[in-house]
Amino acid sequence: MARKRSSGSTATLLVAGALWVGCGGGEPPSDESAGTDAPPQFETTEVAEGVYQFRWIGHNTLFAVTSEGVIAFDPISVEAAAVYADEIRRVAPDAELAAIVYSHRDADHATGAEVLREAFGTDTPIFAHENADGPLREAGDPDLPPPTSTFAETMTLAGGEIELHYLGRSHSDDMAVAFLPAHDLAFAVDFVSRDRFGYMDLASFHFPDMFGAIEGLLEIPFEQIVFGHGPSGDRATIERQLAYYRNLDSAVRDAVEAGLSEDETAESVLMEDYSHWDRYDDWRELNVRGMHRKLSAAGVGEGDEEGEHDEGREGRGEHDGNGGEHEGEGGHDEGGEGEESGEYVGRSETWDATRRGARLILALDSGRDAFAGTVENTTSETLCAVRVEVHLSTGTELGPTARTDVVPGATTAVELPAGGEVFESWTAHPEVSSCPS
Template sequence: MRTAIISLFAGLVFLHPAAALAEPKFTIEPVKGNVYHFTAGNYRSVFMVTEAGIFVTDPINPEAARWLKSELSSRFDQPIKYMAYSHNHVDHVLGGEVFAEAGAVVVAQELAAEDIAWTQVPTAPADITFDDFMEIEFGSSTVELRYHGTNNGRGSVSMRFLPANVLYVVDWIVLGRMPYKNLIGYDIHGMIRSTEAVLAGPEFDLFIGGHGKSGKREDVERYLAYLKALYAAVRDGMLQGKTLDTLKAEIQLEEFKDLPMYREWLPMNVEGVYKTLVETSYFNFRPDIDAEF
């Protein structure tokens, strides 16, 4: 009887390995060349190790930043010289003081830096800011930071790491998943325009996002195709006078149904575009649309 119980327990462990071995809370993985990505739950940042020091991006939160700082100290014999914020949102920038106190120069696009200062976010303020473009030469490597205009939050940028040619973007390009829920904090016009700018800009070998999966150029192109299809479907339906409930029920975009969270978040994505077209584009004041918004 005792043997049978032990065998049954072993079978349960085999069927449910997560019960016996929990996923690590934080991980570091090499990406390409001297670029690595750091994962904290559903969040990711990247860092680059050079002979002149280490360049880190979003700290994510204080606990994650402290863990990463400790790991960098034990794995690499280089100081942390720079930390760059991807944008202003607090679910990515908290914990910046961990790196600033270690001597890192804090970098942010000027609108992100302004928002962090104005709203008194409890993180490290920016030491240096830029408008449209900044290039940081770092040993034999370079980081190119570009602002493409509004898209998500304030001051959201792309970061291109050379010579590895890895592109890092947070929130406004997400691969292998639907855009987040009802697009809170997003400018759908800016998301489309900024993604087009990335694809029209310098070639990149690998894309890494702050969420979702890594990918190639064709994955970013498919993401853009989804944004355009979503926008057109909502816009055209509103021009026909359809209500939000009707649009949420009718819009399917079946060619993207393989994306995780498709069924759960597509109606919410529709709602996000609808809200933008009412609040930003004033569709509710259009004399050519016979509808109540």
Template structure:
């Protein structure tokens, strides 16, 4: 376990938009917007992705830069809020759709990630994504400007290197891609680890927080972590029953339904793909078993 001095970022619900048009004048949502959440914490949204940053009298800390386009929009906006530079950039995990664009802040920032994310980034070809300068294995405590933040690794889930950012003073957790709020899993879960994911969510449920901020979609609460864990468990059980009954993939995709989740976002189009992903995963695990 490592520790460094830092102050962290992230979001809370319900807030003031500081760079959005007045609601009555909007015909569509802007591609980029900043929302002030607390005295020091801001939410940054770029299209369908979200990250956060904290402005302190010792510098700015941001989470995922998202993309080069997003980062280049954000950098001059930060200068409107503070004269202090970006001191830290925290990567939530190694996936390019969240961490590309970090080079925009490389003139002043130190980059942080889980150690396995650094390895994955180093093995890729991402010229606009600086390698992390600081990494950790299980947990890292960061303090800056009177704020305390915990970076925590809860195991494999949507990736093998996702960290969560816990902000104890705000009872808030920032988690990217593996705890969607009332939304099914992304498509066929091709990069995921379903059994580990369930165990990871159980670890998250042991953390002390009230507000859950994901990297996409609406803000939730701790209960949503439990709900999504139950969704994965129900999906796994239904697909395992289909496999036991020697049901083929296409038949399983047509017949398996979890009606208790039909109101969740993307159920109609992504749920059959979730079935496919879980079917593939359980089939491969069954073949590998001695």
């Protein structure tokens, strides 16, 4: 059985939780907020001998104790990285931090490398795919430094204990997949997950390249796979993911070739075989609409079925490292923030916090079943591509809102439908991206 360590979900419990060694003795924090329904702030799970998954709210990363020291993937955020460092020390108190690896450049996964470096007192090398280097250098975000070394197709670390593979464009153009041969274990972020619909309208997903990337993943001989979001899976999980996207493409392609509009396609392509998948009610229609836009932009229905969607369209996504999605699990451009604070407030409480100059004031309007409020630019410079996400204690993510630039001193309205969700607490954050040069 995998060993786990968890913390409380509030800011107070975060401090206490960092001192509590679960499964190793001692009692969990007894703060009054321990009874909240919010999920644990973080959790460390041993997924193979010497290999650990670290979860921070809704994001997962991985670190491995190798013969050359600890190799740590995605720091996630500044706040997460501080706890991540504590967990690495707890698990491997005598090991050096040998390397940091970015799965890709999206801020909600890669931010915080300097925190890890400072925690271990070393100038630890950072590895990433070569396509991540230029955008990160241009962004100049001190919390998200560029890699010190890059690779084009494959790279090995710790004498082959870890392999890095580039499988082509998928959720981004710089996605590195890790494989640990001794454990038959892979780590893949954002472009695959376990039985979950693609994020919203698939804006940053590169189709048809996605098919090749997932097929390439299946050529790696893993048996277990850890994802950047959600529970881990196996080879069958990836086969189901590939089948879903193929079925979505086929169904929407038929609709486009039949002359159906985007609205008509959204109403008719129900993907009912996947109604049990996570986010079916939230993202099924958006997936259909996104695929309709991609195929239409590629000329499907007009005799040209081989083109690609203009990835700049709509500018939405769960992890948007390319000016688009979690972009895509959201939208986080290079230099964007893309991280949750981790602090939850009660259902009826008002959120009022400032991050990177963006003051977000937000509250639930029960009458409208929506979170409503404002984002104010408290700086002397324009905040570019600002948008807002809300994360409920149930694990549901709301948003993000459409991107908007906010000039100095200005305030813009924010509204996110709550979708009738039943929850006890929630957290929110604005994301601010780098302005075009």
